[in-house]
Amino acid sequence: MLLMQYEVLYLEINLFCCVLVMMIMVRSSAFSQMKAQRIFLCSSGTVLLFFISDTLCEMMITGMIPYAEISLMILKSVYFLSTTLMCMSWLWYFDTLSRKETPEKVPFHVLLPVLIQFMAILVNIRYGFFFSAGQNPLYFRGPLFLVQYVFSYSYVVLAEVRSLRAVLRRKEYIDKDYVRMLAIFPILPAAAGIVQYFYPSLPLACCAVTMDMLMLYLDSTEDLISLDSLTGLNNRKCLLNAIADRMHGPSRSRQYLMMIDADHFKEINDTWGHLEGDNALRTLADVLRQACIPLKKRAIIGRYGGDEFIICMEADTDSEVLETAAMIHSLLKETGMVRSLPYHLSASIGIARCTDDMKTVYDLIAAADQKLYEKKRSRH
Numbered sequence: 001m002l003l004m005q006y007e008v009l010y011l012e013i014n015l016f017c018c019v020l021v022m023m024i025m026v027r028s029s030a031f032s033q034m035k036a037q038r039i040f041l042c043s044s045g046t047v048l049l050f051f052i053s054d055t056l057c058e059m060m061i062t063g064m065i066p067y068a069e070i071s072l073m074i075l076k077s078v079y080f081l082s083t084t085l086m087c088m089s090w091l092w093y094f095d096t097l098s099r100k101e102t103p104e105k106v107p108f109h110v111l112l113p114v115l116i117q118f119m120a121i122l123v124n125i126r127y128g129f130f131f132s133a134g135q136n137p138l139y140f141r142g143p144l145f146l147v148q149y150v151f152s153y154s155y156v157v158l159a160e161v162r163s164l165r166a167v168l169r170r171k172e173y174i175d176k177d178y179v180r181m182l183a184i185f186p187i188l189p190a191a192a193g194i195v196q197y198f199y200p201s202l203p204l205a206c207c208a209v210t211m212d213m214l215m216l217y218l219d220s221t222e223d224l225i226s227l228d229s230l231t232g233l234n235n236r237k238c239l240l241n242a243i244a245d246r247m248h249g250p251s252r253s254r255q256y257l258m259m260i261d262a263d264h265f266k267e268i269n270d271t272w273g274h275l276e277g278d279n280a281l282r283t284l285a286d287v288l289r290q291a292c293i294p295l296k297k298r299a300i301i302g303r304y305g306g307d308e309f310i311i312c313m314e315a316d317t318d319s320e321v322l323e324t325a326a327m328i329h330s331l332l333k334e335t336g337m338v339r340s341l342p343y344h345l346s347a348s349i350g351i352a353r354c355t356d357d358m359k360t361v362y363d364l365i366a367a368a369d370q371k372l373y374e375k376k377r378s379r380h
Helices: 002-031 035-061 069-098 108-127 147-169 173-184 187-198 204-226 236-247 265-272 274-291 293-298 318-338 361-378
Strands: 131-133 139-141 255-262 299-305 308-314 347-353
Touching (some): 002 204, 035 069, 069 108, 069 131, 108 147, 147 187, 236 299, 255 265, 255 274, 255 318, 274 299, 274 308, 274 318, 293 308, 308 318, 318 347, 347 361
Antiparallel strands (some): 131 139, 255 308, 299 308
16 A cells, blocks of 8 residues: 555656646747747757656556556657657757857757667667566566666766866856856756666656756746847846946945947948847947956946947946956957957947936936947047
8 A cells, every 4th residue: 555655656746747847848938939948948848758758657567557568668768768868958958058159950969879879779679688578577677777877877977067167168257157057957867867776766857857947947037037138148127127226235336337339330230231230249248248257246237228238337446447448448359350250349438437416227327328428429
């Protein structure tokens, strides 16, 4: 009786995880036009396949549904193959989030372990060197059973190595916390999988994977709410809220706002097209990130709208702000040459300091915008 109750609990946990992942997939489908979200949706599909095959295997072994050797072999084959597909899709998702450019399709060398495992599983159905199904016991592991883990864990290890490398090499402080989170992500499912290898009756893998999927979903939706989709910087709403918090904080008198406007942006759009215009905005955003590296958490960067950006920074002197502005100009010139831009990319910067008479965020922005206007007018 106790064993039966335990098996029912195992199935209930699996079914709960299935329902939760399906809910995540439905909610994520609304953002499927974005590349990272499309890959996340594919990853969720492989997770769901993993859960369903595991649940059906358990139901067949416990006699809840009719048992047949070939059916159990097929379900177990789907289970192990979906595990590897799940790990591969995670790797692809991590690469998309932590790199500047990734291919639209999975590269062949990344897909190769899945193809090898698929062929090996087909042969295993005949020879049973990975696992077999019988009458007593109904299911047992073969001499090469651990090789199944090699296929899936190779992706986990590679994802971990790439994420850790990105943490160590990534210069933009604004991205570092998120990439660090990606490096931690595979640890829980990997540990749960190892424990479940020794204690297969514990549904730890399903729980761990579901927790991580939920964490990624919540994090991705938070990004969609707070980040600008083109540049990856804070969007207008998030930016204004952060500036307001600083204006009402103890460092109010040390807050400076830089209004940054891309020069001749309309000409870039008209001459080189909107795609190149988007590239110009992304380049400017990258330069702003790099220029704020020495400031670390003292600076907030965001896209205010169109070709206008804002940096709200804490500084003790005007000269520190002017040095940051000079660095932006220098980096723009240097980056334009390194990336071989077909146009001259520059920016105008208006700077204002938060004073006692400024009551709202828009007062500070208006002061910086006025300085920006004066600077542009002085050039003509």
